[in-house]
Structures are given as structure tokens and as C-alpha cells.
Amino acid sequence: MAVADFTPTYKESLFLPSQLSSLSSRLSNTRSHVLKPFLRPRNAKICCSVAPNQVQTPLAPQPTGTKGECYGVFCLTYDLKAAEETKSWKGLINIAVSGAAGMISNHLLFKLASGEVFGPDQPIALKLLGSERSFEALEGVAMELEDSLYPLLREVSIGIDPYDVFQDVEWAILIGAKPRGPGMERADLLDINGQIFAEQGKALNAVASSNVKVMVVGNPCNTNALICMKNAPKIPAKNFHALTRLDENRAKCQLALKAGVFYDKVSNMTIWGNHSTTQVPDFLNARISGLPAKDVIKDTKWLEKDFTDIVQNRGGVLIKKWGRSSAASTAVSIVDAIRSLVTPTPEGDWFSSGVYTNGNPYGIAEDIVFSMPCRSDGDGDYELVKDVLIDDFLHERIKKSEAELLAEKRCVGHLTGEGNAFCDLPGDTMLPGEQ
Numbered sequence: 001m002a003v004a005d006f007t008p009t010y011k012e013s014l015f016l017p018s019q020l021s022s023l024s025s026r027l028s029n030t031r032s033h034v035l036k037p038f039l040r041p042r043n044a045k046i047c048c049s050v051a052p053n054q055v056q057t058p059l060a061p062q063p064t065g066t067k068g069e070c071y072g073v074f075c076l077t078y079d080l081k082a083a084e085e086t087k088s089w090k091g092l093i094n095i096a097v098s099g100a101a102g103m104i105s106n107h108l109l110f111k112l113a114s115g116e117v118f119g120p121d122q123p124i125a126l127k128l129l130g131s132e133r134s135f136e137a138l139e140g141v142a143m144e145l146e147d148s149l150y151p152l153l154r155e156v157s158i159g160i161d162p163y164d165v166f167q168d169v170e171w172a173i174l175i176g177a178k179p180r181g182p183g184m185e186r187a188d189l190l191d192i193n194g195q196i197f198a199e200q201g202k203a204l205n206a207v208a209s210s211n212v213k214v215m216v217v218g219n220p221c222n223t224n225a226l227i228c229m230k231n232a233p234k235i236p237a238k239n240f241h242a243l244t245r246l247d248e249n250r251a252k253c254q255l256a257l258k259a260g261v262f263y264d265k266v267s268n269m270t271i272w273g274n275h276s277t278t279q280v281p282d283f284l285n286a287r288i289s290g291l292p293a294k295d296v297i298k299d300t301k302w303l304e305k306d307f308t309d310i311v312q313n314r315g316g317v318l319i320k321k322w323g324r325s326s327a328a329s330t331a332v333s334i335v336d337a338i339r340s341l342v343t344p345t346p347e348g349d350w351f352s353s354g355v356y357t358n359g360n361p362y363g364i365a366e367d368i369v370f371s372m373p374c375r376s377d378g379d380g381d382y383e384l385v386k387d388v389l390i391d392d393f394l395h396e397r398i399k400k401s402e403a404e405l406l407a408e409k410r411c412v413g414h415l416t417g418e419g420n421a422f423c424d425l426p427g428d429t430m431l432p433g434e435q
């Protein structure tokens, strides 16, 4: 089904004059039925439908094109009821992505638009958050989305103010964060990125859907998720996730490689703890072809030492080879993480996500965001898995990651409403990509 099957109508839109002329020529060159955009005051009522090819007189130019506004062809809405094929489609959902001009987003946005994440009957609106520094790049991203003609992609808007961009979003995928530069202390990184996530938490609290699901990717993602959550008291704490699915996928791959099986045979893979080099890939509960991984891979030394080290340091090794951090596989893992929440978990299996620890059955300290095993009915929510084994080895490792996260939390007390920050981070604490 092509986008052109639908009847276009106008949607409220604002354009810079430069956008207007390039957009108009693009539209008129490519689609004769498409209407030309026009400038309108922000609070103007959305106009009635306009005859094809009728040119509107531009109203007064607006000072900015950066306020979470629709982009290009996406300023035209199409009547979803007009086409027979769409009768089984679900209602439109709004998805915000921050760091939208970054490398991970460059893979992720096209997966979202293709239907791979939310399904082939789920139309979506993408709301892309950038900054002044990235705004032009964001326009470039929006242009590529236009040119991809995804039938399910009904709207794209771009902006630099989270209060505009997060309006009514049902999902927020928070990727944008400052990378740790040479000589930068981890405490500084926690502070700089923490401020971003505190502001975005406030914005989500103020304008997002009250049940918005938030997937924090930008590092240090567990503590950023905690900060975001603490600044969004109206949103259920359970709705905040820190992405540890990439670590889960890396762990599955390593177990499959060692066992000599294809990676779809590996299940029940938990990553415990922080998305850092203290993370704990759990080989005690993992299964290979339905059997305990330890019964298939009988090499305990490899499991305890090599496997754990490889998974913890995979990101850093990749950066050394590739010269940049994992972007494509991170985007894939975001897809996996969201799909795990919107589709029922297969019987007996589970997935890992960094979630709020309050009420956890494993004795992990409360009030941090910690990766743990989860199951979902496919409604966007999850439950923690109760029947997992925890032996002394696993317990000791979990405690180390817990201590690291508690230290990170003390370091950002000024951003979580807990008063003064006190930074006593363990010396060896690192992001996976920092090896």
C-alpha cells in the first residue's frame, strides 16, 4: 500500500522560509496530489481540506523552526479511514527519540518506521529531539525518513525543546547523551548527563502520556534512568527501563559460540546489575537447547572468567576495532527490548531489562535501577521472574554491581531530590565501551 492511497489534509505546521521553499519544490516535483505547506501562527486552528495544488499564501514567518514541529511531507496528514487496507490498523502512537541525529538513532528510526518494532498494523508518529548543534542533522534525518515512504510512518516532527517534543508520547527512547571524553571523570559524566535526564524527566512528567514507557539508552543508562524517573513522579516508576538488552544479546552470542549451537538455542539469559563492566551475565540460570548452560558447557573456568570478561568488555573491544561504539547492534537491542514488552514472553523464558528495584524478590537494594529478569504479557508492562537460582558466585557479583550503582546514586543526589551529592565511585567503574 502506498502513502499516495490516502487523502491528504493539512496539519498544523510552521516552517522556516528556507524550509518552505525547498520543501515546496520537493513536494511539487514529486507528488502532484500533495498540497504545498504554508506558514500559520502556532495557535491557529487547523484548516479544512484544500483543493489539490492550491497554493496558500504564507503567513508571517516564524522566528524558529525548532519547536517540535512537523517535518516536510509529514505535515500533511492522511485520512487513515480513506483506504480499505487500513481498516484493521490500530490507532496512531507517538514515539519520542532523543539523540535522534546520533548513530544509534540512525539505525533505530528506520526500524521503528518499518513496523519491525510495534507491528505491521501499528501506525506511528516519530517525535525527534535534537539540540541547536544537531538541528540541521535532524532535518537530514527527517528528509531520509520522508524519502523512505514508510506506510506506517504517519508523522515526523523535530525539535529541541523536550516540553514540545514529548507532548503526548506513549514511548520515549532516550539516547542522546554526552560521550565521556579523554580525561573526563566519571563523576563529571554522571553530572552532565544526569542534568539532561533530569530535565527530560521533568518534561515527560509535564507533557507525556501518563503511562509513557521510557527506555533510557544514553550512558550511564541505569543512573540516568533513575534520575529521569525521580524527576517524573506522575509516571509509574515501573515504566522506566535502562537498556541492558545489548548485553543480553552479547551474552547469548558467546554462549552459543562456545556451545557450538546457533544463538536461537540460548534462552533465559539474565544480565544482572549495571550497564558497566560490573554487569553480571548469568550462566547459572541460562539455558542452551532447554538444558542448563552449565550442563552443556562444562568448562566452569571459562564460564566464570572468560565468558564474564568477554561480555563485560565487548563494547570496548568493538570500539578499538571499529573506531566507534556499537550503534547498529544497540539499535537492534532497543528493538528487542521494546518488542519484549509489547509481545508476550515465550513460555518459560525471560528477558533482561534495567528496572526499578523496589519490591524485588532477590534482596537487591531498593531505589536503584538494576538489570533483572523480566517477563511480559505483551501489554507494555512486565513482572520480575521469581524462580531463579542465586549461588554464592552470582550473589557476590551482583553485590559488586549493586555497590557501584549505590555509589552512582550518591553521586547524583543533587539530581534525584536527595540533597547533596557525595561521590565515592569505585576506581575501576567503567562503561562497557571504555576498555
Ligand SMILES: NC(=O)C1=CN([C@@H]2O[C@H](COP(=O)(O)OP(=O)(O)OC[C@H]3O[C@@H](n4cnc5c(N)ncnc54)[C@H](OP(=O)(O)O)[C@@H]3O)[C@@H](O)[C@H]2O)C=CC1
Pocket: 099, 100, 101, 102, 103, 104, 105, 129, 130, 131, 132, 133, 134, 135, 175, 176, 177, 178, 179, 196, 216, 217, 218, 219, 220, 221, 242, 243, 244, 245, 246, 247, 275, 325, 326, 327, 330
Ligand atoms: N545502553 C547501551 O547498551 C548503550 C548505550 N550507548 C550510549 O548511547 C548514547 C548515544 O550513542 P550514539 O548514538 O552512538 O552517540 P552519538 O554521539 O552518535 O549521538 C549521541 C547524541 O547525543 C546528543 N548529545 C546530548 N548531549 C550532548 C552533549 N553534551 N555533547 C554531545 N552530544 C550530546 C547529541 O545529539 P544532540 O546534539 O541532538 O543532543 C548526539 O547526537 C551514548 O551515551 C552511548 O554511550 C551506546 C551503546 C550501547
Ligand SMILES: O=C([O-])CC(=O)C(=O)O
Pocket: 219, 246, 314, 315, 316, 325, 326, 431, 432, 433, 434
Ligand atoms: O560505552 C559506550 O558508549 C558503549 C556501550 O555502552 C556498549 O558498547 O555497551
